[in-house]
Amino acid sequence: MSNKQLLLIDDDTELTELLSQYLTPQGYDLDIVHDGEAGIAHATSGKHYDLILLDVMLPKLDGFEVLKKLRMSHLTPILMLTAKGDDLDKILGLEMGADDYLAKPFNHRELSARIKALVRRMSLLPATSAQQNLRLDDVELSPASQQVLCGGQLVELTGTEYSILHLLMLNHGNLVSKEEISEKVLGRKLAPFDRSIDMHVSNLRKKLAVFNPTEKIKTHRGAGYLYLVEV
Amino acid sequence: MSNKQLLLIDDDTELTELLSQYLTPQGYDLDIVHDGEAGIAHATSGKHYDLILLDVMLPKLDGFEVLKKLRMSHLTPILMLTAKGDDLDKILGLEMGADDYLAKPFNHRELSARIKALVRRMSLLPATSAQQNLRLDDVELSPASQQVLCGGQLVELTGTEYSILHLLMLNHGNLVSKEEISEKVLGRKLAPFDRSIDMHVSNLRKKLAVFNPTEKIKTHRGAGYLYLVEV
DNA sequence: AAGGGAGTGTAAAGCTTTTGTAAATAGAGG
DNA sequence: CCTCTATTTACAAAAGCTTTACACTCCCTT
Numbered sequence: 001m002s003n004k005q006l007l008l009i010d011d012d013t014e015l016t017e018l019l020s021q022y023l024t025p026q027g028y029d030l031d032i033v034h035d036g037e038a039g040i041a042h043a044t045s046g047k048h049y050d051l052i053l054l055d056v057m058l059p060k061l062d063g064f065e066v067l068k069k070l071r072m073s074h075l076t077p078i079l080m081l082t083a084k085g086d087d088l089d090k091i092l093g094l095e096m097g098a099d100d101y102l103a104k105p106f107n108h109r110e111l112s113a114r115i116k117a118l119v120r121r122m123s124l125l126p127a128t129s130a131q132q133n134l135r136l137d138d139v140e141l142s143p144a145s146q147q148v149l150c151g152g153q154l155v156e157l158t159g160t161e162y163s164i165l166h167l168l169m170l171n172h173g174n175l176v177s178k179e180e181i182s183e184k185v186l187g188r189k190l191a192p193f194d195r196s197i198d199m200h201v202s203n204l205r206k207k208l209a210v211f212n213p214t215e216k217i218k219t220h221r222g223a224g225y226l227y228l229v230e231v
Numbered sequence: 232m233s234n235k236q237l238l239l240i241d242d243d244t245e246l247t248e249l250l251s252q253y254l255t256p257q258g259y260d261l262d263i264v265h266d267g268e269a270g271i272a273h274a275t276s277g278k279h280y281d282l283i284l285l286d287v288m289l290p291k292l293d294g295f296e297v298l299k300k301l302r303m304s305h306l307t308p309i310l311m312l313t314a315k316g317d318d319l320d321k322i323l324g325l326e327m328g329a330d331d332y333l334a335k336p337f338n339h340r341e342l343s344a345r346i347k348a349l350v351r352r353m354s355l356l357p358a359t360s361a362q363q364n365l366r367l368d369d370v371e372l373s374p375a376s377q378q379v380l381c382g383g384q385l386v387e388l389t390g391t392e393y394s395i396l397h398l399l400m401l402n403h404g405n406l407v408s409k410e411e412i413s414e415k416v417l418g419r420k421l422a423p424f425d426r427s428i429d430m431h432v433s434n435l436r437k438k439l440a441v442f443n444p445t446e447k448i449k450t451h452r453g454a455g456y457l458y459l460v461e462v
Numbered sequence: 463a464a465g466g467g468a469g470t471g472t473a474a475a476g477c478t479t480t481t482g483t484a485a486a487t488a489g490a491g492g
Numbered sequence: 493c494c495t496c497t498a499t500t501t502a503c504a505a506a507a508g509c510t511t512t513a514c515a516c517t518c519c520c521t522t
Binding site (some may be wrong): 077097099100107109110112113114116117118120121173174177183184195220221222223226 | 268308318321322326328329330331343345349350352354375376377378389390
């Protein structure tokens with residue numbers, strides 16, 4: 001299982017065939033689908049992908065739509081491919097959350113190098129922990145299903161609550177500022193009188209307290225929040 | 232959150248000037264150097280950079296050399312720029328550890344989008360809790376969680392108390408004036424009859440004494456405070 | 463050695479800022 | 493239109509910072 005798992009979403013079967021032949025010998029396991037809906041289905045199926053190669057021109061759901069939907073829940077690196085050499089496409093793609101962009105027709109070795117660079121970058125850092133289940137005391141969070149169990153009981157969280165809990169748990173024992181939560185979870189800068197984070201944390205505490213009244217999220221006034229760990 | 236710190240290494244002053252004008256308003260702080268050696272010097276100076284923009288054609292030490300040297304010790308994302316649109320160049324750069332590669336002349340918006348993508352990707356990773364814990368005798372201070380343990384027990388400090396203790400511990404054995412405390416911790420000049428610092432120090436002593444009655448903060452009348460260390 | 467001013471310790475009060483949370487509102491997706 | 497979430501609003505409560513007040517201490521002066 002040391003092979004890197006890639007998901008290729010492209011309707012050009014000639015190209016996918018070629019890439020498969022090219023990338024497989026280099027130590028990649030390639031899943032190939034030919035339309036946007038299938039792409040989403042695979043990417044969210046629970047299987048872990050190290051990288052997603054995403055074509056822009058796709059049947060059913062175009063690449064940008066796929067990107068947007070995936071980014072709502074997944075942080076998997078995405079490299080976009082497009083037939084158009086159009087700059088606007090690039091910029092849109094990158095600003096919407098893609099990690100890299102390559103215009104067709106591309107040099108296979110460049111694609112390979114870019115894949116390698118992205119995978120290397122991601123694996124150098126504890127980013128993989130973002131995909132792993134997290135368990136702290138009686139709270140268990142599973143990124144694959146986006147579910148949280150507290151003492152074995154399912155806790156019904158909204159997407160945002162889940163993301164905040166995930167961020168806090170990833171950084172357990174470390175202070176996480178509201179600025180950071182806002183930028184990483186809500187994707188925007190924290191505005192002066194924005195109380196959203198407070199509300200989400202409040203709701204999160206309320207939901208967790210149903211199963212275990214022990215306070216897990218500590219407030220550091222003026223600084224942020226901290227997920228407590230047993231010492 | 233504060234501005235992202237970029238290091239631009241390029242000998243083309245016209246271009247660096249242009250990029251500076253283009254990127255600064257977008258919320259980046261740009262340090263610019265014009266040769267490879269200075270680039271290495273800056274990158275390894277201890278200052279944290281979120282991203283390094285590196286030209287290939289450089290005086291003294293070319294971009295690939297800089298890349299190779301930097302990668303021996305640093306994982307800072309590197310985006311390479313080059314005048315040649317040569318695919319081989321790109322591949323080489325990426326394989327040597329660059330994270331992205333852009334050929335000149337490039338569209339500024341594409342550069343901006345690629346910078347944003349890299350910075351975004353990096354900042355999604357767990358916060359760098361690089362700051363080191365400080366431990367003096369039985370007092371242990373952890374910058375990551377902004378918590379203080381005394382004899383293994385958590386001491387509940389306010390933000391200001393924590394900051395003052397941090398400052399004193401950093402300068403343990405050295406006198407720290409009230410002026411300095413006021414400016415570094417409270418962010419203002421010490422006013423004539425301001426007793427705030429005295430109060431904070433008083434509270435700090437009181438809280439630390441709960442766990443260990445040994446006096447740790449000594450007053451130097453008319454001069455400041457001093458964190459005592461065992462000899 | 464006594465007196466007194468300046469600096470310090472600290473309790474308590476006052477004030478400001480931040481946070482918790484219920485409730486209203488806005489918005490997305492059916 | 494209904495439902496589920498996210499955000500905004502509003503207000504109370506809490507926490508923290510500063511000010512005030514007064515006792516005490518150091519040290520210089522006489």
